[in-house]
Amino acid sequence: MTEPVLSVRDLKVRFALPGRPPLRAVRGVSFDLRPGERLGLVGESGCGKSTLAMAILGLLPPTAEVSGEVRVEGRELLALDERARDTVRWTKVAMVFQGAMSSLNPVVRVEDQIVEVLSVHRVARGRAARERAGELLEQVGIPARRGRRYPHEFSGGMRQRAAIAMALACSPRVLLADEPTTALDVLAQAQILELLERLSEQLGLAVVLVSHDLGVIAQSCHRAAVMYAGEIMECSDADAVFARPRHPYARMLVRATPTLDDGEPIAAIPGAPPRLDARLDGCPFTPRCPHAFEPCRDERPSLAARGGEGAVACHLYRSAPAVAAPQRETA
């Protein structure tokens, strides 16, 4: 199998607060991503999925303490100084955000913004940069001449396309997309998801798609990681997570998600996630879990392959045949 292009090991993010217990937003996350592979990070607000993406790119504020390992093509990013990391951003790992207005400058023509990225990173300049900008726009489905327009003249879907074109300017290997379709209408959302899939297949781009919407992940990703309280609870084939979720939280999340089939009634998840400043020794889902038993409170279940189908961090699956095979995340 090909080498992973992105590999994350035991990533933790803590925000230190003066005179108060620190907030632990990400509590030890590991995964690997290969070229052309799309991994979905799904979870509710506050589960740490966006913080995780920001930590990979080194975009968190200085109050964040990040530990663990983030390797892109074998190169460790967390150890790099700010300047070295700056070159990795855009050229190796790029990011698109929810509501593309935050990544586009409202007073600069779209094409000029892409040209600027290209010249700052010395990919191309002058006429060549302009031509490349046109190509990038065409690649995301925007006619090159529309590049002469300003972001406000674009619709929401087109702005997100332009932001994707800009992210691809330096031919990164990994694209982090944080809720890229959340502000869009369903038709524009479908178009953007299709675009991301096409790009990842054509360019061998590895994509981490962060979304609160299981349907979005199930549709467009190969694998899905369900996050809760800063940890991955289950990581498996996206279809399997949706069709046969195993972790009790994943099961309840799937059941809470409305689908077009009106048969199965949807059900809320009682209770609330733990506070980020809480000390958690056992499984963070214990207080809300209908199946919690003896070890759950004190012993943190590790995310491991159980029963051959993906990995799940839950003591319920402890008795399943112990599989000696390496975790799917690290396999």
Next chain:
Amino acid sequence: MSPLLEIEDLAVSFAPRRTLADAIARRGPERLRAVDGVSLSVEPGTALALVGESGSGKTTTAMAALGLVRPDAGAVRFDGQDLSGLTHSQRKRLRGRAQMIYQDPYGSLDPRFRVSQSVAEPLEVHRPGLSRAERDAAVVTALEDAGLAPASDFLHRFPHELSGGQRQRVAIAAALVLGPELLVADEPASMLDVSVQAGILALLDELKAKGLAILLITHDLSVAAHHADRVAIMYLGAIVEEGPTATVIRAPRHPYTRALIDAVPRPRAAGEAAARRLVAGEPADAARLPSGCRFHPRCPIAIDRCRVESPLLRAPAGDAGRCVACHRADDAPASGRAAA
């Protein structure tokens, strides 16, 4: 049962600001037709979902239903009374019978008000004669009806001390405290996490079971699928298809409805990718509606007639339960989502 809310041929337009070009050409600005010939009705104990993308006119329709915007044409009747003929005091009385809940509970609650004040405020306006004790009792009942029980745990809290779902329940309690017969819910759960969403929507189901009529505005067809008896699909200010929710979703007859259903993200069956037909492009500008059928520029099955003649909303042959505005509605029915 006679409908509680009846909207007939409603048209609402807005005048955008006059631009310099308009001034030079000595013309008024092009009016933006937000709602154009919409008819619908909601019966007590049922929910109608208005589904459409942003700019389709669903919120404007709801505002007109409550008399919050003045229609250019058409009629809105509540319990048989035409809103346009009402006096100020009649209108005020009507507000007590028809209430609205909004998407953003952060925006609809005053951050300086305790829960008890927020919920009691409508009573102070509409029922000034109530005694303190009566008012307090009504507030407690409304909170518990909205799922905040025991109410005493919540009465003295401020909005910032509540979770998003609890805040939305307070907003719902404030809408319920006057004992309305119609509830207009504008994207009531779309800002909430999916784990909390289900609870808010289940609450609407409960209220419906108690006999309230609900007009549910949503961009999310899967929310409509679970919580509405009937669904009306809007595109650029007009209803393109209306009918029983299950029928419309299982076998859409309008190509736009089909496109919306196809676009709902979900796990795909093997080999399904090629079969999904995404509609290209974007909705037209509401100030410059296309000729003929307003969906024709994006429609995969448009014919010449669609470019010139606007289709009427009518029951297709052999399908009395619903209405479709499409010249081709009587052709082979647009098959459901799984089929290609």
